[in-house]
Amino acid sequence: MSLEVTRVTSVGTVTVRPARPLSGTVRADGSKNAALPLLAAAASLRRGVHLSGVPASTDVSRMLTLLERCGYRVVHPVTEPAAVVVLPGAHSRELPVLADAARIRASYYLVPPLLSAFGKASLPWPGGCQIGDRGMEQHFKVYEQFGDTVLFDDAGYQVIAGSSASLVAVNLPFRSRGASIAAILRTVVGNCRLELGNPNLSPETTSVLAALQAAGWQAHASEDKITLAPPPGAPAGTVSWTVPGDKVEAGTLACAIAATGGTGRIEGVNGSDLRALAQLLDWTGIPVTVAADAVTVHQGRPISGRPLRAVASLAPDGLDADFEPALIALALGLPGTHLFADSINPGRHGNLLPQLAQLGARIDALSPTQCRVTGPQWLTGAQVNATDIRAGSALLVAALAAHGTTTVTGLDQLRRGHANLPAKLRSLGADITEVPR
Known part of the structure; x- marks a missing residue:
């Protein structure tokens, strides 16, 4: 076993500080x-x-x-x-x-x-x-x-x-x-x-x-x-x-790049698998180029202020429910009033929204599966907990755009779905430090 593996598996907490615009190229793991x-x-x-x-x-x-x-x-x-x-x-x-x-x-x-x-x-x-x-x-x-x-x-x-x-x-x-x-x-x-x-x-x-x-x-x-x-x-x-590349990991990385106003390329993923996400980002004024084996997030045009409507769907070409948490975190920094819905995983909002509230997020829960976000909002670093895989990835996105230091616990949950998402963000320039147990 390498020293790197030993170090990663012994960490259950990371600290995240406000990031300069993320940039560079990163490769998604298998899904x-x-x-x-x-x-x-x-x-x-x-x-x-x-x-x-x-x-x-x-x-x-x-x-x-x-x-x-x-x-x-x-x-x-x-x-x-x-x-x-x-x-x-x-x-x-x-x-x-x-x-x-x-x-x-x-x-x-x-x-x-x-x-x-x-x-x-x-x-x-x-x-x-x-x-x-x-x-x-x-x-x-x-x-x-x-x-x-x-x-x-x-x-x-x-x-x-x-x-x-x-x-x-x-x-x-x-x-x-x-x-x-x-x-x-x-x-x-x-x-x-x-x-x-x-x-x-x-x-x-x-x-x-x-x-x-x-x-x-x-x-x-x-x-x-x-x-x-x-x-x-x-x-x-x-x-x-x-195994195809992880579209959800790629989408999370895309939202993190967009939340910091950066430019970055995510390789090793079927670009068409992220088309629904790319269309939503482009609608808000964040251009995304979709290639056969990669997606690239560009520095945003003037943000449109158009309402983002992200509704999870099982239909062909619909928005995968696993994209929704990272999109909620991104929307906290976007002007406009945005609607989110996930009836496929009815407990997901109940996990994520209270943790985002610890950062100062104001999110209107319209029902257990629907919520509304009006941005941009001022987020302040705090201690939050990754209560499930997708909540953990969304909290990393939100923490990168917050003011001050955020401590994210519960990384064991996040690693159930991602081998080391914090390291991929760090390779793009994120200020993320692992805290030994």
Whole structure:
């Protein structure tokens, strides 16, 4: 273990001082939100998968440990620190107890690997960020469409594999990312065909489809339907996949650059994944150039004062809910009255808004999922706490624009989703100091 890793993992607090305009070039890590389902897909495939671009966030590390406890082999190539190879293993007959899965909000992605290895899955209810219940109803309906039996109680749930038909048709009542990926991965386990109506088409979903195509599966996605069919024959050998760059980390870095009036380029991310965010920033007078593999934030034109309307959406080309907290922090420095809404994560505003208030922010909570910000506002450094991943990143954005020193605690939460976001900001010129425990 290097000295750098030891230093980073021993820090739970940072101090942030007002920054000069951030500038430079930084590279986003692989996406935690994409890595978790790709790891589950790799385990469900029953062949070796070489996965590159794997982020060192703690949620991903925990998922790798859980897959090993399920009997899968996980190899870390010495020459590729950001890669893992997931291989079929020798599974015991006894279903493992996976209590630690309660610490991951997306732990439900473990169901298909468990069904593949044991014919049944037993898991605690999802945990992770406390931003509202992680509804499992649509997941359970998906599994029942495959002929599976679902049992649950206060402690958790079980899925017992049934015999699926050669073609399974599922129509989702809303574009649930988790339920869409559950249907795709269950299709892989069942080696059957799928017709999925009203699917989620986020990059996290389409990256799984692209990975399966690389493994020989026939996949087609449109706004109305995803179709999936097994490859002819039984493909062998190791297949190579890549985790896409973290659009949320890139968006957070873009908001931080914009909040300080700087210019910077974020590489290693699919620019089109940030188009909705870029359009919002451009609307306010902060130009953003979107390239195939990068986004660049430029020094703002005269700020427009136009109202920013950031409403989280599951629709294709909608605004990802994970962009909203950083946008709230940015809007505190923008003239105009701005509206924010996130009905997908109903507890998120309850976490973030009280912490921003510690910095002097005045935010009108219109409902538990809607708020209004009128700016620009004067923020003063204070002690705040990263109550969840996205709240932590938003607090770093706000602290960079505040007057005086801000202390951000709870960095363990932030590192569940980002290996070291403070270091990336520091490489752009942010004045951020790590405080040892």
